[in-house]
């Protein structure tokens with residue numbers, strides 16, 4: 001029997017699914033001892049700090065993660081950051097293979113003048129702020145204006161727009177960070193405009209998310225009927241299934257009875273931002289108006305200016321680089337998950353870029369682990385232990401995390417919430433050590 005020592009860096013879905021694939025593919029001849037390294041004291045990656053709090057069902061996948069973590073031959077090393085507390089060279093040296101599953105956390109920039117004005121934010125900062133990520137708890141989020149603009153045409157843009165436009169009372173039963181609920185309750189925002197560069201047929205939303213919008217109890221949802229009808233006419237009968245499904249969900253929105261709430265979420269297609277206007281703070285966004293011509297997006301030459309006091313861009317993510325790991329085009333430079341010439345492998349958003357839902361990371365990780373197992377030599381050659389590299393460092397073990405988890409869930413029970421997340425790093429570390 002041979003036991004190979006595998007380090008997985010990043011405790012998000014991709015990291016857990018990589019661990020699960022190792023557990024599933026272990027044989028009496030080839031076993032795996034898995035050490036999962038996570039920079040935060042809490043695991044689950046974007047399932048904790050990305051997925052919208054009003055979508056609690058999605059987060060139940062965390063039960064699968066906890067099963068993997070307690071299935072044996074698995075250790076969690078939370079509060080350990082690769083590149084800060086430990087180097088890639090050190091891991092490569094003591095493990096038979098190092099799987100990098102660190103995701104894609106940097107928001108892509110619009111690259112337009114005025115983007116850095118006050119009250120111009122990235123979804124990559126706003127989302128973890130409302131989801132109680134300790135690094136973002138002090139983010140300044142100005143909600144003292146009537147209109148907010150959200151730029152992007154994917155589910156993240158939709159999450160951001162919905163969180164700004166819904167009645168904050170709808171968040172009481174969720175695990176939204178308390179500091180964010182308090183701020184949403186005093187928010188003056190009543191109109192949220194989601195702006196997409198291309199047409200309704202090109203949007204990367206998914207149909208279930210679109211179909212959910214009319215269920216918002218206190219928010220008018222507005223899409224331009226002529227715009228959606230034109231898109232349906234453009235794609236015709238041969239459109240792909242997902243596009244058809246999206247357009248039919250949009251058509252439902254355009255044909256339902258008008259509502260008269262004091263909060264509105266409006267979609268505008270075929271406008272591309274060219275400048276954020278303002279002196280110190282965001283006052284308006286200027287857009288070039290586009291049209292679809294022979295299937296291509298072309299500018300009409302017209303300009304539209306939307307006055308707003310907050311703009312949030314949600315146009316994608318790129319990976320934050322880690323010393324000792326090669327990057328190319330915002331993701332790890334890899335060949336089907338292999339980092340050539342090394343014992344490093346990439347999975348999840350760090351490997352593919354920011355696309356795909358949680359489940360996509362499962363098949364992806366499983367494919368990479370099959371290659372990794374093929375690459376393993378006949379006998380394990382690495383020795384050592386990550387603990388020896390971190391003398392005096394406060395490591396959050398699986399047991400420590402379970403204590404944090406139990407406290408958060410207990411705090412939530414009395415308030416009718418799934419949990420109340422601890423948001424302060426020192427508190428999280430304290431809870432991990434509690435009796």
Ligand SMILES: Cc1cc2nc3c(=O)[nH]c(=O)nc-3n(C[C@H](O)[C@H](O)[C@H](O)COP(=O)(O)OP(=O)(O)OC[C@H]3O[C@@H](n4cnc5c(N)ncnc54)[C@H](O)[C@@H]3O)c2cc1C
Nearest residue numbers: 010012013014039045046050081082102103348349357358
């Ligand atoms: C806002 C948002 C909402 C989403 N909503 C949904 C949804 O509703 N449904 C759905 O199916 N999918 C959703 N997704 C997509 C889903 O979250 C991703 O597919 C998935 O999280 C990617 O998994 P990952 O493990 O690659 O990355 P992540 O989930 O980002 O996990 C990466 C982990 O690595 C850790 N890490 C980073 N750097 C280091 C380091 N140097 N050292 C140690 N640890 C490190 C991070 O702290 C994190 O825990 C959403 C994504 C976003 C951004």
